[in-house]
Amino acid sequence: MNSTTRFKLSFMMFLEFFIWGGWFVTLGTFLDKNLSASGPEIGSVFSTQSWGAIIAPFIIGLIADRYFNAEKILGVLHLIGAVLMYQMYNATDISVFYPYVFVYMVLYMPTLALVNSVSFNQMGDPEKEFSNIRIWGTIGWILAGVLISYFFHWDSQEASGNGALKNTFLMSAVASLGLGIFSFLLPKTPPKNKSTEKIKVSEILGLDALKLLKDKNFLIFFISSILICIPLAFYYQNANLFLSKIGMDNPTGKMTIGQVSEVLFLLAIPVFFKKFGFKKTILVGMLAWTVRYLLFAFGNAGELSFMLILGIALHGICYDFFFVSGQIYTNSKAGDKFKSSAQGLITLATYGVGMLIGFIVAGQITEIYKTNGVEDWKMIWSIPAGIAFVVFLLFSLLFNDKTKTESV
Template sequence: MMNIKLRLIIMNFLEFFVWGSWLISLGAYMIVTLHFSGGEVGAVYATMGIASLFMPALLGIVADRWVNAERVLGICHIVGACLLLWASTVSDYRTFYLIMLLNSMAFMPTIALNNTVSYIILERRGFHIVKDFPPIRVWGTVGFVCAMWIVDLCGWTKSPFQLYLSAGAGLLLGLYTFTIEKCPPVKFNAKKTLSEALGLDAFVLFRRKKMLIFFIFAMLLGAALQITNAFGGAFLDDFKTGFADSFGVKHPNLLLSISQISETLFILTIPFFLRKFGIKQVMLLSIFAWIFRFGLFAIGDPGPGLYLLILSMIIYGMAFDFFNISGSLFVEKEADIRIRASAQGLFMLMTNGIGAFLGGTISGWVVDYFTVNGVKDWHNIWLSFAGYALVLGIFFPLVFRYKHNPDMETSKHH
């Protein structure tokens, strides 16, 4: 029988391979090939936010109450793969938007479900989640990078073939999850209240001021995450007039993939940073990393300023991981065992739901605002986003009250 950690590594690899095939390059495909406007591109990316408003929480409830988590995960991937194949045949905005909205409804819950399945299996086998999950999750980022490289090296960054690749991986993962260790709903003898039966019990976390503020800032940081996903590729493509032969213009996905490679390094530092500094300082580091991420984009270029773009990519690893992965682990630690899948769904709702919707929609407006006669003023676009992150960095430490206990960070969840 295959080692359980290896099986989870394969699952995490494929989970993010599916997403990496199109997430970074779809914006350039929509702008260059399908001729969508910045607002339309932002709206398509915002579908991930709309879907995450309710789908991760809803399917988290299903996994907590009625259906094995790994089965829900597999079904979502198979449905999503079919929708991506359909999207690859469409060129008009309204139909494309509708299909990508349906795909988001299928895919977005899988991120939280992937975490939940991993947590359940690791805990059942006696592993330490905070120590043993990050080295497994890092392979998800490896999968994301591999997908980006395949799309770039095959010349598919502005082609529907990126959607074929994602769909193939999604079908494979959907079938694979049905062979993974079973993760049935937790059964309790105690009679459930109405709120528990409906899965609303995860929302009790909002009653705790600490968790309410945490989720609000998770939402605001989720908006920042969506911005470079949507417009990073189009940003590099616009340098084709002045730096047509540069590496960044010829291979935008390879340059952008440095961000994900950086993730693999920062993921492995999370256990140390959480224990040493606690979630408040780790989140603050993430916020200031976003300021530098956007600021360096504002002053960099694929020519003499290439090193600034590369530095921005490296900083992205801290910006993403110290918020996304650490936040998920924090929610896992704070939530009761009976609502863990629902709690992860709630975290997804705030970050990839409301946050991503705001990020996708507002960033599209900002891009269109700074576009004159078809020419985008990327310098001011990125400075606007950097200013937004700076405001978050000023207010977060003032309102998030959290006393760090190093012993609690590495204690077992239950």
């Protein structure tokens, strides 16, 4: 890969995740403080991510893989996304905001697969080259959080109360417009399949891999993957709002510690896998969710603020040790025939079904434990901690797969 192509792919990945991190992290706080949204309404807005994940395979499988170049679809989706993001910036009521965010997420989620497709198409050895490109996405997400907290100060107590957080949508709209235009300069990525080939919806959704559920251990892993997404949804939906409401300075900037942690623990997975195996690795990931939420439940923005920072820093273990390990396990169980279908099925189950349930539950729980506009954060965080611990116990008792997964 020449340096020009490497720069284009890296910049594409940087903007892709800068856009997402530029508004999604502070979304819960914005909805609460600026649109006076209730818990269920906030949960409904966040669940648009799940609907996007469910619909995305159809856009990729029925359109991108068959008729048009991936970079052109990427450009069109981000140009439309810039307009929708600008409408979200102008929205003053949750009923006006929701339709725009719903359509936006349905269009944005497919771009996550498209940027990968454009990248892989230029690589001779994706296993070695992709991580060097993908890391720029994490850097983009981190920079968005740093700008919001330490440069613009939009998430400070005074600024967020005065509506400054709506500027995150304007920032992301500008970035989306930039990526939309830049996408047409990316290397050409023609469709993989001819339009004359017969379309199989089962392949698009990964349903061919349902045969793997006949394996008792894979079934337990599959169910656990859905269930663990319930506590995961609490973090995405409530973490920034929680840190902001208890008075932590620069909450969005501090949450980028989680992305730094994610990169570091990603490097630790091969070592952990080799020494302890899949079951122990994934159990550590599950237990980390329980520990994290207990730290949130009993920490504060004063003398116990270190507990909150530690809880944020556990994101690497929570995410990598469960989800990345799970992808590796799925890959090893599926075999060559069902590899793509199996990964599609797990993605649909977790980011689609699991997170959809999770956001609904998180919204309801947050509303139940709110009195006169004040949340009982100890209870709100203790419940997902309990859910994660139950999943941990069920998996540790029922999962007994002794086969070795392939090396990372």
